Amino acid sequence: MNNILVAQSGGPTSAINGTLSGVIRAGIESERVDKVYGACYGIQGVLEEKFVDLTQIMQGEEEWSTEDKLDLLRRTPAAALGSCRFKLNDIQEDDSQYERIIEIFRKKEICYFVYIGGNDSMDTVYKLSEYCKAKGIKDITVVGAPKTIDNDLCGIDHCPGFGSAAKYIATVFAELEREAEVYESPNVIIVELMGRHAGWLTAAAALAEKKEGRIPYLIYLEEHPFDMKHFLHDVQMALQNHSAVMVAVSEGVHDESGRFICETDAPKQQDVFGHSMLAGTGRILEEKVRNVIGCKVRSIELNLLQRCAAHMMSKTDIEESERLGYQAAEMALRGAGGQMSSLSRTTDDPYRVVYESVPISQVANLEKKVPLEWITAGGNGVTEDMITYLKPLIQGEISSVYKDGVPQYMYLK
């Protein structure tokens, strides 16, 4: 038997099941594959032999067809197979995990392994491929399929999952902008976005800003040093001509010396047990605006919502995610190990991409930050180049399938 195994790793997104759906489809379609297995909880689940038979789940005799199930899967948020944050040991120091993985692959007759994840997960693909190479194992191919809402993967124009998160963020900003304009008195709404190491998600707020241009936006990415005095000045200036101001801020903004704002400027807080509680960046900016400027201000942390809002997916993102999964499986089938399924953009308008593969070594453990030239001189906005880059990624919608008024999902474990 020639079986294919797929697993998901790292932080979930609302598109990672689209990629999974693509891998499963390729496996089911290929005559060279007998079974499609899924490992629950990533590489950790592989080591613990937590497998599900995806061919059976997808082709089982139920009211739903295989096509319906694959379709429902791509509309399901978070990792349907479960995920892990697990780093394989250094091969030089201890290769017992690798031996164990290959042993399990042999037992389950797995020849192809597709691992869907971000830069940490690509480290697993890299190490496992290198191990196979070093051991002369030629009948097992390990490939990566990309995902991360953070958009910080190298070797790809943009990451599957990012477009949907960006569309959700832009939509939330458009809605909150309506809220900000409801009352006549000055009003600042601050939204804290995910991204400790890259400001891509925060930049997505600009997509709402550019839509109507009714009220000023202040956008602070973690790539630019954050200065509290400049921030307060920016808000004061914006309030001179408008009663409402929207602020988007990366959770990871830090000062010139690299210290996170949420660490340096946090009020000293202790809970009843004397443990310290760290206030978020948005909350700290909120308090500053309230105390220094004295106007109405509210901070909102989008938290997990920005990575699991499957009810607001970008069609472009989901279709690309699925295709990248499909292609990763194809790469595995043709023995292109140690590679990640990727895409590069040929034109912005009309938006066109070509699908390709990149060596995993160009992706694993690396981070792609926002280019500094895409941030405005004052450090409080993004340029038109950023908008040109972002806009195609949020185009199109995918509606949920509802049951009793609530979205319905696919369950695999």
Next chain:
Amino acid sequence: MNNILVAQSGGPTSAINGTLSGVIRAGIESERVDKVYGACYGIQGVLEEKFVDLTQIMQGEEEWSTEDKLDLLRRTPAAALGSCRFKLNDIQEDDSQYERIIEIFRKKEICYFVYIGGNDSMDTVYKLSEYCKAKGIKDITVVGAPKTIDNDLCGIDHCPGFGSAAKYIATVFAELEREAEVYESPNVIIVELMGRHAGWLTAAAALAEKKEGRIPYLIYLEEHPFDMKHFLHDVQMALQNHSAVMVAVSEGVHDESGRFICETDAPKQQDVFGHSMLAGTGRILEEKVRNVIGCKVRSIELNLLQRCAAHMMSKTDIEESERLGYQAAEMALRGAGGQMSSLSRTTDDPYRVVYESVPISQVANLEKKVPLEWITAGGNGVTEDMITYLKPLIQGEISSVYKDGVPQYMYLK
């Protein structure tokens, strides 16, 4: 000229513009109405003569038809005319505001006034109607149209705006539930919902719970005394059989003596200026779970998102909201002053309502709480009666109109 005036008041919702759209439509359709005026920023805007000509805006010669504009308006979140939180003076003490309002109505030839709002806003309708009655003013009719996400209005089965907020909350819980199951380790997700005085919004989480019943939900409404020890025990019990637990909590939960949890159990926090910072209820529960139980836990505050998420509207809610606005205008036209447009439910399944009107005195300044018999004995869930009540209100979807991938809205001021 016989003109009709409409204004919006109190906290915005994603359905309040649906109601506005209904009022405008009735005004445009009626041969007895010359112009439909909107007052910006509620009754405060009336006093300041901040009017817009809605007939002109809706029938103006642009690429969009009147029908298209009314349709876009009902898909627009927050109060498109702006809002206020403004209480008219006591008539006995000082009736100068009332005189001024009537003077402005005479000047603008306004015979009908529809005020869209919650229980505080109905106080304005009540007082203004009483003033007209006392002064023998028979050619000006003042009526109310209901709205509030809190669902705490008396004299109506449920409030316009609540169904959309409930659908959004149920959807967010369904999505977060998928997040909670991603990792294998024990994981608690706590979501704090709006509602200082009534737990209806928090109860909406149960709509997600009942959908699949995969993981336990703990739901704490403000109507039931909250006990921290019981809460921690509930979480520990739930974690015995499941690795993931969802918690929904009203911001206004309080102990037996009536003290809010966010006040009594809040860590002592001070910002850099020595001002006290009040942590939210969800945040306090998060810290308790972390410190006492020691598992992975995250708290999320839905904040303004739950009242402005126009991208996740309930079709039932929006259609009812519009009809209630239309009916309020009709009531004004037939001189039924001092009344609020309302609906009552005749059957749950199939869901049927009848439209009616109620005397404003039965609504103004009153609050409808969740019946205690709809809360489970342990105070950590809701009964089937609650589900039967809630379910019809979230049925159906209304999609947004997108422009460049971001929802498009109607602007009136």
